[in-house]
Amino acid sequence: MTRDTPHLWTEQKLDARYENLFGRAAGYLPENRAALDAWLDDFSRDVHERRARNAIVRHPSVADLARLIERDRIVRMYVSRMINEAHQRDCKNTVNDIPDLLDHLDCIVTSTPKYQGPTAFPMSALFTYLMMTTDGYAVFRDQGFNKALLGILREWCAHLDSKDSQEVLNQKNGWLSPAALADKKLNLQDFQINLQDPYGGFPSFNAFFHRELRKDKDVRPIDDPDDPRIIVSANDGKVVRIRRDIKRSDEFWAKGQRYSLYDMLDGSDLTDLFVGGDVFQSFLSGGDYHRWHAPVSGVVRSARVVEALMFTELEHTSGRDAGTESQVYGASVNTRGLVFIECPPPIGMVCVMPLGMTEISSVTLTVQPGDQVTKGQEMGYFSYGGSSMCLLFQKGAIEKFFPKDNTGDMEEGDPIKVNARIAQAVGDEA
Template sequence: MPRTTGTTFSAQQLETRYRNSFGRAAGYLPKNRAALDAWLEDFSRGVHERRARNAIVRRRSVDDLARLIERDGIVRMYVSLMIDKANELHPDAKHRVNDIPDLLDHLDCIVTSTPEYHPQGDPDRNFFPLSSLFVYMMMTEPGYAVFRDQGFNRALLGILREWCAHLDSDDSQEVVNRTDGWLSPAAWDELGLDQFRIDPDDPHGGFPSYNAFFHRELKDDARPIDGDPNVVVSANDGRVVRIRRNIEHRDEQFWAKGQLYSLADMLDGSDLTDSFIGGDVFQSFLSGGDYHRWHAPVTGVVRSARVVEALMFTELEGVEEPNAGTQSQVYGASVNTRGLVFIEAPAPIGMVCVMPLGMTEISSVTLTVRPGDQVTKGDQLGYFSYGGSSMCLLFQKGAIGEFLVPDNTTGDMEKGDPIKVNAGIARTTGRA
């Protein structure tokens, strides 16, 4: 899609851009754009009604963003233009974000909101308020720029952390109930909750908060570990996004459509980067309903473990092909907030990097291992709190003889082969 300046998208361009956006491709946004527009109008109406009653409380993190916008004229210009251009994309909306103070009020309301369960097919089903709030803004040229601005990104990270704190608190527990909430019969069937540790005697299932439910733990026998020493197992539940072999140290086109993986950018300049030149990348995607803890794909010693704080709400600019959502995930492997857990396994596997990627909403990556830890295949390494997420596994050249699941050649994330944590995804060469 061409970059926009003073013009708006045609109706068909807008529909195409929305259909191929990462949020819709990932299932974070409604399939039908009319449902998104209805949600945005309803949410904005509620914000405006609360403001009329002086019922909006300015949150500390939102106040930090307000101060950044006030003192940084470039950010202020981009945010103002972003809002104006986004409104040009849906000019008939009666309730919307009108200006910067209005955007701040919307963010104040989101910080204390909790995702409510709605069954599949319910037109009100929308679990990702920030993705919904930002979707039109991210389609504009100033939107592409401001969501990549480091200062704006840091301020947004503060807002996401404050929202995460709310979702970690007992104020968020009320949506985890057995009547119409996340433990209701419909949710139980949809999410396969019989596989998870849930207290049958507690009305909230033993979950003190929404996030406690979101990164709920599996029962011990729910994901048996493939015990073959020559088999590498999946670190997570999800679907295959892309498998690439013979990856390069640096690909200057990682940001472009059809891009490849760029090790130097993905691994944030790690001293271990050269270990993976010519090796393989296995990327998968976790939907909102998937199990959100991740485990060791191999047995070995953790040599390094850290989180790279980076971008969250960003996707490739100007992509309108049907596989745009997949392309944005590959791009996100080089620029998004991510964990880097390096595990040294016995030959022939050698060094493996487990890279959980935070995408949209919380982008919260929590590590539960430290350098020096001995891990056995299947041991927990960490988890995601609420939000979108992806996972890359990186292998050294010659470590993998064959992958046991097919590459996703469709470009459609929903059509990638399903994978389960602890199940085999690759076989080693078997040569030490």
């Protein structure tokens, strides 16, 4: 791999790279880089002030990462070089050294996202410039480093599950404030919220994040509930890619949005059922509904979570579809759920694959093998973090898809809503 010359990374090149990041397009990072730099500056100032007061507490998960870096010379090399390379490129507000990185992570573990801050995804922000480096690409794929980050995310998720995270939900300037209730990106009128309670009836931030739809009003009606040919969306979001005639194995790391079934399905015995079939991928932005539902009716034959990578992007991508290409790559390497649903002919087996991206701490499945699910039934949810969704269908099962394939960047994808029709199977109407 050829290293970029640090001084060639101009402000214009950094802006172009930032513009094409998945996190920016998905709303996990600010729309412009200046806002990212402002957030990093404020956050780093807070870290340095806490350090001066000896107020930084080393959390168990961050201590585990520190021990890994100390004992694993290869990880230590990658981490040291990515920090140095970011500084050589004159990226603003990067961490100074390994102890500084650990202190920043310690402060994140007990932080809670605030409404309308410059960014609500602190680890994505902290890692932005570091991940743009040659060694950053490498270390975020290292299994040991990734496992340590997973531990940090789980400890942070425990904080977000606790009452300590509740205050940001206040109705004055928090996630339930008048401004938030009017925010069209959140569409809070669609959800179960008790405004008679100071915190909307939510015991924690995560409870708010994966909030449930209203039960007194059908805000996500199921399209054609009695027609088994109609397949509905498993989630809210936008279309990433629709691909047909998928190969069993392919170079998922290559440009061109290639899907590799064997890698996506983690070597499952059911892989060959989907050879030559179709993939429908969509992504969920930070403000979207973060529960997912059954796209079809059938019996759950297998359900499990594959723990894998979280902070990783496809290398050597540029242009307006770079973020999209990284999502297709992520379908083969990121943390994901695999739920196989067996349906009557002509649909056959369907795989519902929720993908964890960036700050994902929990892909939670609420179904298990043997369960009978009906179209539109809830099947699981994401706790705080980025996310994407793939639906896989057998060869010849799908007659047509209703949304358009996305030929540009993620922001141009067709919007979809959970329970709305996305595809029609072959055959006659029931």
